[in-house]
Amino acid sequence: MTKQGNLSIHSENIFPIIKKWLYSDQDIFIRELISNACDAILKFKKLCSMGEATDTLNDPFEIRVTTDTEKGTITISDNGIGMTEEEIEKYITQIAFSGAEDFLTKYKDKMDDDQIIGHFGLGFYSSFMVSSEVQINTLSYQGGEPLLWTCDGGTTYELAEGTRAKRGTDIILHVTEECREFLGFYYLSEIIKKYCSFMPIPIYVIDANKKEETVDEIDVEEINENDKDEIVDIDVNEVVEEPKEKPINDTTPLYTKQPSECTDEEYKAFYRETFHDYQEPLFWIHLNMDYPFKLKGILYFPKLKNEYELIEGKIKLYNNQVFVAENIKEVIPEFLLLLKGVLDCPDLPLNVSRSFLQNDGFVKKISDYITKKVADKLISLSKKENDNYKKFWDDIAPFIKYGCIREEKFAKKMMDYILYKTIDDQHVTLKEYLEKAKDSHENKIFYVSDKNQQSQYIRLFKDNGLDAVYLPHPIDNSFISLVEGLNQDIKFMRIDSDISGILNKEEADKTHETTLSSLFQKVLNNNSLKVSVENLKSDSTPSMILVSEEGRRMQEMMKTYGMDIGHLPAQDLTLILNQNHPLIKALCNENVSEQTKDLLCHQLYDLALLSNQSLAPDAMQDFLSRSHELLLNLTA
Numbered sequence: 001m002t003k004q005g006n007l008s009i010h011s012e013n014i015f016p017i018i019k020k021w022l023y024s025d026q027d028i029f030i031r032e033l034i035s036n037a038c039d040a041i042l043k044f045k046k047l048c049s050m051g052e053a054t055d056t057l058n059d060p061f062e063i064r065v066t067t068d069t070e071k072g073t074i075t076i077s078d079n080g081i082g083m084t085e086e087e088i089e090k091y092i093t094q095i096a097f098s099g100a101e102d103f104l105t106k107y108k109d110k111m112d113d114d115q116i117i118g119h120f121g122l123g124f125y126s127s128f129m130v131s132s133e134v135q136i137n138t139l140s141y142q143g144g145e146p147l148l149w150t151c152d153g154g155t156t157y158e159l160a161e162g163t164r165a166k167r168g169t170d171i172i173l174h175v176t177e178e179c180r181e182f183l184g185f186y187y188l189s190e191i192i193k194k195y196c197s198f199m200p201i202p203i204y205v206i207d208a209n210k211k212e213e214t215v216d217e218i219d220v221e222e223i224n225e226n227d228k229d230e231i232v233d234i235d236v237n238e239v240v241e242e243p244k245e246k247p248i249n250d251t252t253p254l255y256t257k258q259p260s261e262c263t264d265e266e267y268k269a270f271y272r273e274t275f276h277d278y279q280e281p282l283f284w285i286h287l288n289m290d291y292p293f294k295l296k297g298i299l300y301f302p303k304l305k306n307e308y309e310l311i312e313g314k315i316k317l318y319n320n321q322v323f324v325a326e327n328i329k330e331v332i333p334e335f336l337l338l339l340k341g342v343l344d345c346p347d348l349p350l351n352v353s354r355s356f357l358q359n360d361g362f363v364k365k366i367s368d369y370i371t372k373k374v375a376d377k378l379i380s381l382s383k384k385e386n387d388n389y390k391k392f393w394d395d396i397a398p399f400i401k402y403g404c405i406r407e408e409k410f411a412k413k414m415m416d417y418i419l420y421k422t423i424d425d426q427h428v429t430l431k432e433y434l435e436k437a438k439d440s441h442e443n444k445i446f447y448v449s450d451k452n453q454q455s456q457y458i459r460l461f462k463d464n465g466l467d468a469v470y471l472p473h474p475i476d477n478s479f480i481s482l483v484e485g486l487n488q489d490i491k492f493m494r495i496d497s498d499i500s501g502i503l504n505k506e507e508a509d510k511t512h513e514t515t516l517s518s519l520f521q522k523v524l525n526n527n528s529l530k531v532s533v534e535n536l537k538s539d540s541t542p543s544m545i546l547v548s549e550e551g552r553r554m555q556e557m558m559k560t561y562g563m564d565i566g567h568l569p570a571q572d573l574t575l576i577l578n579q580n581h582p583l584i585k586a587l588c589n590e591n592v593s594e595q596t597k598d599l600l601c602h603q604l605y606d607l608a609l610l611s612n613q614s615l616a617p618d619a620m621q622d623f624l625s626r627s628h629e630l631l632l633n634l635t636a
């Protein structure tokens with residue numbers, strides 16, 4: 001039997017167009033063909049379970065992908081439902097392009113890969129992206145003649161008698177010269193792993209050119225003298241037993257199971273195998289939802305290797321165990337892209353286009369659901385495993401804060417569970433911090449942004465029994481603004497800002513304040529310099545600088561807009577002088593010479609500035625010369 005026919009294609013040049021459109025995503029032909037093979041098997045199993053078909057073969061259901069570099073072919077074989085002549089006619093020659101026609105009219109002028117892939121599931125015909133000829137060798141479960149359909153990518157095909165003796169289908173791709181790399185066993189295996197790792201039917205990849213090793217091929221030279229006697233009895237033609245074949249995929253990935261059936265060890269192993277990350281994840285969330293949409297998956301919170309590491313997650317999206325894409329921010333809330341995980345949503349189309357997803361209300365619901373689940377898990381951890389939650393906190397804080405900044409709903413849910421690490425290394429909530437600080441600085445949260453730079457202030461806080469929290473991450477600036485926005489009553493103040501009012505000190509004797517103020521203003525030639533005389537508890541600090549919170553924030557904001565105003569203007573700084581310190585006492589002593597007072601003023605001001613920030617280049621030069629001069633005086 002040989003029959004020729006025309007494909008029902010109204011646009012003659014469909015194949016060149018397919019090739020052009022899908023150029024960037026050429027390897028999806030493998031996903032399409034293996035998915036079809038998988039569907040064919042699942043359909044047959046379904047028919048059997050409904051009593052509409054009988055499995056007379058009793059062979060294990062499987063998909064075999066064979067690459068043959070010598071023949072230049074890739075064959076995808078399944079023992080699924082197979083196709084009858086009518087089905088080939090209906091599903092392959094007619095149906096395939098019914099969608100293409102509409103599509104061509106609509107998108108003729110917009111050759112944008114992204115849209116095209118999304119709107120038009122190319123399925124079987126994507127095989128022509130890499131093949132000069134495609135054959136379907138099939139035998140339907142309903143019996144009849146085996147069939148061989150052949151098409152060279154033109155608009156005609158040939159139908160002849162096939163060679164299959166058992167139910168199922170082989171799709172034979174005659175790979176073009178330009179696409180020969182797909183014939184490479186390892187290359188092909190990698191693509192199959194990418195798309196089909198979790199497909200529900202075992203997939204075997206076979207290298208048709210790999211010679212089976214027989215004993216007579218073993219190099220006798222290599223055999224140890226002592227072993228020679230032992231091989232006498234061996235039948236030289238006996239095939240050396242191959243280790244048992246292993247499918248390339250995991251047909252029941254962990255996320256398809258019920259959370260109650262999975263152990264911690266299994267979750268960790270699944271993480272290692274899927275992401276090749278040998279650092280244990282901190283914890284995970286197993287998503288399992290049936291209504292109003294189906295969604296399964298596991299999201300892992302990875303451990304950051306160090307504070308400065310670029311956080312980059314990986315969320316793989318699947319549709320019924322078939323890989324669709326990675327890191328699709330329309331489905332997964334952007335901040336969760338910092339996590340690692342797999343999500344399987346059968347209700348999403350296999351060929352997802354970004355433009356489609358952006359406008360889809362259903363996708364928004366998925367994204368909201370995931371966000372809610374993540375918040376629920378964190379809250380439950382905080383309530384039920386508070387010690388662990390505190391232990392994880394430093395690692396997960398950037399995710400959470402980023403999430404709060406990106407999604408207000410998430411922020412509102414999480415606000416009471418955000419932890420702050422104090423200078424005493426305790427983790428407290430905002431509520432706990434404010435409660436403790438109620439008497440000394442109500443509704444004010446003091447924070448450290450740079451542990452080293454602000455060490456002098458930290459010591460001062462500790463000496464005064466005050467508490468501050470660490471907020472050193474670049475994300476913390478935006479996070480602080482967010483928390484202040486959500487809680488209008490509270491204010492974050494950096495530890496070197498307006499703190500003089502909160503220090504636990506006896507009222508200072510202000511009699512010298514005017515004298516000292518005028519002295520510094522005159523010596524430093526700066527009339528707007530603010531000077532405050534305090535009675536600091538610690539007498540090891542003679543002077544320090546306080547920076548206005550508003551002024552500093554303004555400066556930082558301008559910096560982010562590329563307008564660096566350099567050092568803060570004098571009106572934003574306050575020089576604090578500790579009246580208990582001998583150096584400050586010396587400044588009020590009439591017996592100390594004017595020259596020494598001059599030197600002291602300059603040096604005390606520069607030292608105070610230096611322990612807060614860097615000096616301007618000229619000021620630094622002056623400071624160094626003065627310091628050297630002082631050292632020289634010691635040797636005089």
Ligand SMILES: Nc1ncnc2c1ncn2[C@@H]1O[C@H](COP(=O)(O)OP(=O)(O)OP(=O)(O)O)[C@@H](O)[C@H]1O
Nearest residue numbers: 036037040082083091092096121122123124125169
């Ligand atoms: N290996 C196979 N065994 C049995 N039938 C098959 C096989 N491959 C394809 N078919 C039939 O051909 C039809 C067309 O396949 P094609 O891949 O073009 O589209 P699809 O799978 O229906 O949708 P999609 O465009 O999303 O892939 C299938 O629906 C199926 O009926």
